[in-house]
Amino acid sequence: MQARDIAVNLPTVTADDPVTKAVRVMAVGRLPGLIVVDDAGRPRTVLPGTQVLRLAIPESYQADPALCRAVDESHADLFWQELGNLTVGDCLPSQPARPVLVQPDANLLEVAALMARLRSPLVAVIDRDGTLIGAITLARLLTSLAVVGPGD
């Protein structure tokens, strides 16, 4: 089986979308992460769910656990409201990690090893031009592996 055989279409976001929209897309679609694409539909970065959550945490708190502790409970419950109109692009690191990508003809071992190595439950599948043609989630990969594997 190859990547193209198990890839599915998932909603994506662009760098210009508000972070609140990105979080909503992930929550509504119950996605393990999000693919951020550029205007040409090429993946700019692939964010695991925890990194999408990171987008929703104001920068001031991200690297400062001591500051998080100092915040009172009533404000702590509402931290995500401080994001205002910040976009996904505003909140991405200045040098975002390379997108987690595979070619359509990648085998499932390649996909699994990539997910494990880069700790990403989501892999983007791209064609030769770099355009996104689908995505593979961790759940989809495991299900596919289970289906083709020897039964109990």
Add this chain to the structure above:
Amino acid sequence: MSAALALAIFVAAYFFIATEKVNKVKVTLVAAGAMAVFALIPGSDVFFSEHEGIDWNVIFLLLGMMIIVGIIKQTGLFDYLAIWAAKKSKGRPYRLMVMLMAITAVASPFLDNVTTIMLVVPVTVVICDRLNIPAQPYIIAEILASNIGGAATLIGDPPNIIIGSRAGLSFNDFLIHMAPIVVVVFALFVVFTRVLFRKSFEYHPERVAAVMALNERRAITDPALLRRCLIVLGLVVVAFSLHTVLHIEPSIVALVGAGVMMLVSRANTSDVLEEVEWPTLVFFMALFVMVAGLMHTGVIAAIGTWAIDTFGNDYFSAATALLFGSGVLGAFFDNIPYVATMAPIVEGLVAQAPDPATGQALWWAFALGADFGGNGTAVAASANVVAIGIAARSGHRVSFWQFTKYGIVVTVLSMILAWIYVWLRYFM
């Protein structure tokens, strides 16, 4: 021919560093490699020549301090201090700004500027958001304070580390010669901020309760760890001040301090080493190789000879040119590569000085110009770039000109004060 080639490699690399078209670590590594491949510097010198190769004293001093700071930042001390200051100020803008600047300026001489800024800016953003006031003026004031405060000591600002190592100046030399003018400049800067930021000060008494709700005590989870870290930091500073008596290089002091800090904090080694800015260390190493290429091919000596011919015995003019020239160039380019390049040239000038005191005056003029020049524009020093980045990602964008319009004024004033100081102290 080799001199021209070395100069061409250097200028091309500097162009890419200054324009930030390519990652500066990549640029310096390629340029350093080119210097070695074209035999513009002998391979053995790259690693084993203190003055015509990588200055390991600088690299290991930086490494040691990065480890020490990486542990201290986990203690929550800065969050405690900033929230405490905000509560004490009761949201009154000028009072708040002065307290935040004071915290930054006092920390900067002992921790590096970038770290100080990374610790102070996030909590400043939170406080300003609670008070519903723009954070930009406070962040700009903190950056300016960190660059002024960092000039006071050998370890406060990377240019000082390079100058100290090249010139053989001790921690106490910096304290004796730089700290007095830094204190004066900072005191006047504090007064001046009242005028400089007067249009930005907003006071919302109804919002003060939101700041008072912050619990600074919770920022410090392990007071014993904090006490141990502060004791070790204090001992490191004492060791720095005694390093000429103990005959121990500052880099060794920093490394021993880092080791002791890791022991007493019981920190996880991997976690602490992740805090080290490895790209910065590689950048410094490659930069030293680039400059060594210029030295080995005689480019630096030729510039030094030209400078000596130009100034003759007029060392006050040389000091003036160094101070203001470094300030202007340091304001528009990253002051670290500038200082690394200029330091051997200044060394040549100093060697021709009629007496050691006059020679040292040139070093102080150079250091003051480069350090204070770091306030000139938004890109003049690493601390500026880091703080503006954090501010932007927190929704408080500081534009290049918003910073620069304040930075230029403060730089000009601080350099005039520094020039008067150099004149009165060394040439009167």
